[in-house]
Amino acid sequence: MGYALDFGWLNDAVSLIASGAAMTIFLIAVSAIAGIVLSILGAAARRSRHAILRQGIAGYVELVRNTPFLVQLFFIFFGLPSLGIRLDPVVAAILAMTLNMTAYTTEIVGAGLDAVPKGQREAALALGLRPRVVFMKIVLPQALKVIYPALTSQIVIMMLESAVVSQIAVRELTYEADMLQARTFRAFETYLIVTLVYLAMSIGLRRLLIAGGNRMLAGGVS
Amino acid sequence: MIEFTLWDIIRNLLLAARWTVLLSAVAFAGGTIVGLLILFLRISKRYWMRQFAEYYIGLFQGTPLLMQLFLLFFGLPLLGFRIEPWTAAVLGLTLCASAFLAEIWRGGVQAVPLGQWDAGSSLGLHYLKQLRLIILPQAFAITRAPTVGFLVQLIKSTALTSIIGFEELVRTSNAINNATFEPFTVYGFVALIYFALCFPLTRYAKVLELRALKH
Secondary structure, eight states: OOOOOOOTTHHHHHHHHHHHHHHHHHHHHHHHHHHHHHHHHHHHHHTSSOHHHHHHHHHHHHHHHTSOHHHHHHIIIIIGGGGTOOOOHHHHHHHHHHHHHHHHHHHHHHHHHHHSOHHHHHHHHHTTOOHHHIIIIIIHHHHHHHHHHHHHHHHHHHHHHGGGGGGGTOOSHHHHHHHHHHHHSOHHHHHHHHHHHHHHHHHHHHHHHHHHHHHHSTTOOO | OOOOOHHHHHHHHHHHHHHHHHHHHHHHHHHHHHHHHHHHHHTOSSHHHHHHHHHHHHHHHSSOHHHHHHHHHHHGGGGTOOOOHHHHHHHHHHHHHHHHHHHHHHHHHHHSOHHHHHHHHHTTOOHHHIIIIIIHHHHHHHTHHHHHHHHHHHHHHGGGGGTTTOOSHHHHHHHHHHHHOOHHHHHHHHHHHHHHHHHHHHHHHHHHHHHHHHO
16 A cells, blocks of 8 residues: 655645635635525516516426536536527526525425415505615514524535536536545545535535524524 | 547446446445444444544535545545555545434434333343344434435446546536537536436435325
8 A cells, every 4th residue: 555645835826725715715605695585586476467578487496406417517607608698607607506595495485485374464564664675674684593504504515516516617616626636646635625615615604604693683693 | 539429428427427337336335424423423332432523523514515526536545555546535435424324314213212121121132132123223213314315416426536537427518519619519418317326216215204104
């Protein structure tokens, strides 16, 4: 055997790993925010009076949830150009992540909306608030409180899944790891370090989101 | 240059899908066996065993599957094992599945009322018999829907093994795409095949969930 682990390359690699991690954080931040906003609209549309809207959203959710993220990514990045839509890798990655995220969070947000007692809405309407205000100020905050832990988990899962966007040459953490190991020939050590970085990021992100939720949501995360 | 008709594309993709199905099945079976071991540790009375299982689960749920596959693929040869993409794929998915399944089943075991354990011991059954005859059957019954749901997740996860070079559906589609330059058709069909595999299971999980709610 005689293979000794060697981490001597790490000194020069710290800045690359950091910039890769920054890109990963950027990707997940953008797609999480966009995904949650879209899924609130999606969940509302899922409960609208128009059957076409309801079925359209349901079909989209099922299609995304039953196909691998990697295939969705390839379809968007390689497939769409043949329709004349050519996307930058970063844009394609954000689009794929947002679409994927939205499908999962639409279901989560929908469950939250259903969990708010009907009386809350009726009481607010009886007080003379406009329907939009009722939704934004009464129903949505209560729904968010219920679903916050599930949303947190989904965001962390999406961050871990974002590792595959390295396959379309987005310079995020996994991509930098691929480049590093090709240069140092220390594949195992490189991936070990980067795996630990991911682990730290997922633990940190979860803590951050829970702490933020406790601060923002009245009465803390349930 | 070889001409690919639409039928050639579909036929080759369907042939490759066999490997996706096989890998999913083997990983699910392996994940069940290893997952049961992790479950026993996770609900053990000994603190260090529970702690170990908790770290094991946290490690696999807190890191990307792609990294786990890379570590196995590049790490095991250092320990002197010769490793093929197939071995790394099966091993990686098995370990990952075991962590997720153990965590699902732990929820089931905890949902079984404590009185069931007491009833078991008052019948004179020892720990393993209590588990096998009383606790686990109920725990599995409760967690049937999430277990099927996880199988869907596992099938989708097999797509990642294409990156370490295992010839399953996605890797074959990349090769076909390179030959035909029809990414829209090729990846569209790949998505459809995955959908055809996963959607019935998703539906089945939903049925199980509704059935469980009725009881």
